[in-house]
Amino acid sequence: MTRSSSETTNKLNRRTLLKGAAAGGAVVATGFPTVWAQNTKDITLVHAGGSYAAIKEIGDQASKDLGFKIVMQAITDDVQLNRSLTQPQTIDINNIDSTKLPYLLGKGAIAPIPVAKYKLWSETVPLFTKGSYPNGNMATTQGLAPIEAMFYADKDAKKLAGKPTEFLTMIPTIYNADTLGIRPDLVGGRDKIMSWKDLLDPKFKGKTALVDYAPVGVMDVAMALEARGDFKYADKGNMTKDEIDKTIKIMIDLKKGGHFRSFWSTFDQSVNLMASGEVVVQSMWSPAVTAVRSRGIDCYYVPLKEGYRGWFVGLAPMAHLSGLKLDCAYEYMNWFNSGWQGGFIAKQGYYSAVPATAKKFLTPEEWDYWYDGKPAAVDIKDPYGTLMEKKGTTRDGGAIWDRMGNIACWNTVMDEDRYLTRRWNEFVSS
CATH class of the missing domain: 3.40.190.10 (Periplasmic binding protein-like II)
Incomplete structure (x- = not known):
């Protein structure tokens, strides 16, 4: 208690x-x-x-x-x-x-x-x-x-x-640990997206979104490109100018081809894009996925095989x-x-x-759900008493160290941050 x-x-x-x-x-x-x-x-x-x-x-x-x-x-x-x-x-x-x-x-x-x-x-x-x-x-x-x-x-x-x-x-x-949020009902099931590369899958053309923040948006695409086998980065979190150029070129080509539906900058925008069905796969924050589910809409935070992006x-x-x-x-x-x-x-x-x-400030049932990754023994509520997850639900990705112990890259500011920001702006406006 x-x-x-x-x-x-x-x-x-x-x-x-x-x-x-x-x-x-x-x-x-x-x-x-x-x-x-x-x-x-x-x-x-x-x-x-x-x-x-x-x-x-x-x-x-x-x-x-x-x-x-x-x-x-x-x-x-x-x-x-x-x-x-x-x-x-x-x-x-x-x-x-x-x-x-x-x-x-x-x-x-x-x-x-x-x-x-x-x-x-x-x-x-x-x-x-x-x-x-x-x-x-x-x-x-x-x-x-x-x-x-x-x-x-x-x-x-x-x-x-x-x-x-x-x-x-x-x-x-x-x-x-951040990863991709998906709409299982609109992509064919939870097991249809298992890798970062799926963010760039042509079958989701016009139904994907990125966070409108250069260091994170570029890194999510880099995770996808590396998973797809396009090329291997020495350090995804600290790209060279050449690596930035190669990444942005692919992103601009994708954007001009209509692959990205939107670029979100707020929590609510990411929730609404997913809840409306405008987007079926995008980079998301964990509470945003839960917010979509609280509307009675299936949304899943995928434990991708390459790992999470930590912050x-x-x-x-x-x-x-x-x-x-x-x-x-x-x-x-x-x-x-x-x-x-x-x-x-x-x-x-x-x-x-x-x-x-x-x-000490969580009930045993809350601890089991949030930290130990066990099925919820009771309905799970947020700090304000609003229902978040129903009894029997398991946290996406499991226990704390199943999630945090599988970080592929950390949020960062690259040495070439100014150059990255300029190229990102070119991408968004392309």
């Missing part, structure tokens, strides 16, 4: 923790003096990020548990990046998509995080701490892998280390924070992975960087 808000508050509330502490600057287990709790009630932290993470209910629960205010601001990637670089004072906690990290590197916008400040590091999945899976196998480093993005070379925070150091770029929070996000404090406000930022980022948030986002299909704490 999910723990109640009162239990959460009793565990995490600053005032509760400090209640028995001696006066005159005594320090409790967390390392904060008693004056800390007395002064934080007027602190407000602005947490900015995508709508999948900067969720009002999470901010409200954090405010209740911690005793200071968290204001969530759900904004687009472009707005977030622009504000981070030109108006950094308007953000306190930056919810960073790994593909945005290279744009912020060396700009002095976000602050490095000493590993010692993150209390749950030892409980965080080794994908982030060591670059490996729980079974010890190393994860692929095609694209921008977690181990390559997690650490600064030093406290100057100007270069990535690519290996463990004492300074984190972010506290990892959410991650998932992850995390939290970083902005560099302008100092003193008590910075202390609060660390406290909030630690709270974020302490369980409540992890349980909340699990019900939307996302994984927590610290599954053990998220498990």
Whole structure:
């Protein structure tokens, strides 16, 4: 059973923790003096990020548990990046998509995080701490892998280390494995699409779609081209100009031939394209597939034989924070992975960087479905109580490490990002 808000508050509330502490600057287990709790009630932290993470209910629960205010601001990637670089004072906690990290590197916008400040590091999945899976196998480093993005070379925070150091770029929070969504009823069954190459199958001409975001859209096509045998990339996540040109040429030819029905840029667009039947196979997000199914329409997130495209996000404090406000930022980022948030986002299909704490905020039936890949013993609902999956349903792709343990490439920003973006725009407008 999910723990109640009162239990959460009793565990995490600053005032509760400090209640028995001696006066005159005594320090409790967390390392904060008693004056800390007395002064934080007027602190407000602005947490900015995508709508999948900067969720009002999470901010409200954090405010209740911690005793200071968290204001969530759900904004687009472009707005977030622009504000981070030109108006950094308007953000306190930056919810960073790994593909945005290279744009912020060396700009002095976000602050490095000493590993010692993150209390749950030892409980965080080794994908982030060591670059490996729980079974010890190393994860692929095609694209921008977690181990390559997690650490600064030093406290100057100007270069990535690519290996463990004492300074984190972010506290990892959410991650998932993306693949193709399909309409089984319109393609002849779930077993009719088993490979990335099926995205380019001529029989689906005019019924396919891509996400309108160059680094991801191109990578999905690259996965398809490689699976089809057109050519082998040295690193799909970091193409050369020649590889970009070859890929875009094929994409332009496909587009001019009417292969792509649309290019979506929002969650709702992807849902509507699939639900309407305009599109029968496209790159999708896991919750979007569930949203289609919630309308009573068969939609399947295919565990393709070549593997998934992985992604992850995390939290970083902005560099302008100092003193008590910075202390609060660390406290909030630690709270974020302490369980409540992890349980909340699990019900939307996302994984927590610290599954053990998220498990405490899920029913056994919810854990079995979302993390262990078992058939749902009860109807599965989202965080708001809306039916997502009926009893007996199994999560597409199975258990967490069946999915995350089969990543073929990670979302990334290529060295030739500017060139890729220019060529992508030529493709879209062709």
